[in-house]
Amino acid sequence: MKKKVFIIGLGLIGGSVAQAIRRVHDVQIIGYDSRIKSVNEAKSLGIIDEYASELSQGAADADLIIISVPVNSVLGIIKELASLELKPDVLITDTGSTKRKIMEKAKEYLCDRYLFIGGHPMAGSHKSGVQASKPDLFENAFYFIVADEKTHAEQVERLKEWLKGTRAKFMAVDPVQHDKAVGLISHFPHIIASGLVLHLKQYSGQGLSLRRLAAGGFRDITRIASSDPIMWQDIISDNRDMMLELFQSWDDEMAKIKEMLIENDKDKIKAFFADAKAFRDGFPQKEKGAIPGIFDLYVDVLDQPGAISDVTRIIGEHNINLINVNVIELRESIFGVLRLTFQSSKHRDLAMEVLEKNKYKTYLDD
Ligand SMILES: NC(=O)c1ccc[n+]([C@@H]2O[C@H](COP(=O)([O-])OP(=O)(O)OC[C@H]3O[C@@H](n4cnc5c(N)ncnc54)[C@H](O)[C@@H]3O)[C@@H](O)[C@H]2O)c1
Numbered sequence: 001m002k003k004k005v006f007i008i009g010l011g012l013i014g015g016s017v018a019q020a021i022r023r024v025h026d027v028q029i030i031g032y033d034s035r036i037k038s039v040n041e042a043k044s045l046g047i048i049d050e051y052a053s054e055l056s057q058g059a060a061d062a063d064l065i066i067i068s069v070p071v072n073s074v075l076g077i078i079k080e081l082a083s084l085e086l087k088p089d090v091l092i093t094d095t096g097s098t099k100r101k102i103m104e105k106a107k108e109y110l111c112d113r114y115l116f117i118g119g120h121p122m123a124g125s126h127k128s129g130v131q132a133s134k135p136d137l138f139e140n141a142f143y144f145i146v147a148d149e150k151t152h153a154e155q156v157e158r159l160k161e162w163l164k165g166t167r168a169k170f171m172a173v174d175p176v177q178h179d180k181a182v183g184l185i186s187h188f189p190h191i192i193a194s195g196l197v198l199h200l201k202q203y204s205g206q207g208l209s210l211r212r213l214a215a216g217g218f219r220d221i222t223r224i225a226s227s228d229p230i231m232w233q234d235i236i237s238d239n240r241d242m243m244l245e246l247f248q249s250w251d252d253e254m255a256k257i258k259e260m261l262i263e264n265d266k267d268k269i270k271a272f273f274a275d276a277k278a279f280r281d282g283f284p285q286k287e288k289g290a291i292p293g294i295f296d297l298y299v300d301v302l303d304q305p306g307a308i309s310d311v312t313r314i315i316g317e318h319n320i321n322l323i324n325v326n327v328i329e330l331r332e333s334i335f336g337v338l339r340l341t342f343q344s345s346k347h348r349d350l351a352m353e354v355l356e357k358n359k360y361k362t363y364l365d366d
């Protein structure tokens with residue numbers, strides 16, 4: 001008989017994990033979601049085989065349970081699962097972006113009765129919902145595994161075996177270390193991105209259309225401000241202490257550059273940018289990490305009708321997964337540059353090959 005995987009929360013991450021599991025395991029996948037629309041979409045996309053109308057129904061005979069709902073709801077679901085009669089050897093995991101409170105709740109409610117190992121894939125999107133899910137979303141990304149001190153190495157291996165279709169790089173961390181790290185590289189930057197957008201909003205409606213003018217740089221740095229507000233409200237509230245700590249060091253950093261400007265100290269201003277550039281340029285290029293958009297390809301195009309659609313058509317015809325297109329510069333009658341962003345190096349390299357075959361000049365950013 002096939003093993004049963006029960007996915008709670010059929011969104012971007014639940015749908016992507018489900019597809020990644022299916023590509024290496026012959027399993028029956030049962031889905032549950034509080035929104036009927038998500039259930040119907042997951043079923044029609046073939047991501048789940050069956051759906052459960054009650055949480056208890058899907059959980060009862062599951063071998064693996066994956067909780068993939070906003071972090072505050074993860075806490076309630078852990079409590080609910082603890083009150084149910086599950087398979088004794090069931091493995092429960094989650095995908096939540098914070099880990100400290102989730103691990104505490106799991107310890108408090110599930111105790112020694114059921115095995116819970118926290119998880120957090122460090123890849124995603126500003127898009128939500130099962131329609132945006134894909135099996136290779138986590139390829140080459142880090143996948144945090146958070147186990148408590150009583151968990152055996154063999155149990156962690158069991159979880160990794162279930163998740164090996166994600167092709168992610170698993171990394172064990174403790175929950176406090178986890179929330180601190182992702183607070184810095186993910187949660188706080190989301191506040192800054194949304195803050196920048198609202199800052200621009202304050203000035204809009206005063207003449208020039210700032211929304212239309214906001215170009216590459218502004219769009220790059222604020223892409224994540226289009227993420228789901230409920231998900232981020234939950235994350236920021238859950239990791240509140242860390243956010244408040246980071247506001248302090250952020251204010252200090254901003255005060256430094258403000259002071260340099262007040263003093264009009266050009267050397268210091270240059271050093272500010274040079275220091276940031278040196279650190280940023282030192283980030284690994286080949287890893288997906290938490291900094292999206294590193295699988296970029298630049299393509300020269302002529303400024304003429306149909307130039308962009310010709311490039312995207314070629315890519316589409318080869319089933320290459322393109323996640324973003326940006327026009328860097330397009331002036332009359334001369335070459336402009338398109339920046340194409342891919343989900344993986346494999347897709348980027350394939351795009352490079354087919355575009356070059358179609359006489360396009362392409363470049364990598366190095
Ligand atoms: N989006 C990302 O980039 C990303 C990356 C890594 C981890 N995560 C984490 O993964 C989890 C899921 O995020 P997502 O991006 O898939 O969100 P999503 O909005 O795409 O999907 C969440 C799904 O959960 C359902 N849901 C909400 N509350 C529920 C409940 N109580 N019971 C059953 N279903 C419920 C929603 O209807 C929705 O379909 C979150 O904890 C998030 O922090 C997100």
Ligand SMILES: O=C(O)C(=O)C[C@]1(C(=O)O)C=C[C@@H](O)C=C1
Nearest residue numbers: 097122123124125126186290292
């Ligand atoms: O790429 C994005 O849009 C994301 O926001 C992904 C991102 C991140 O901040 O890096 C968001 C939340 C997750 O917990 C992990 C990954």
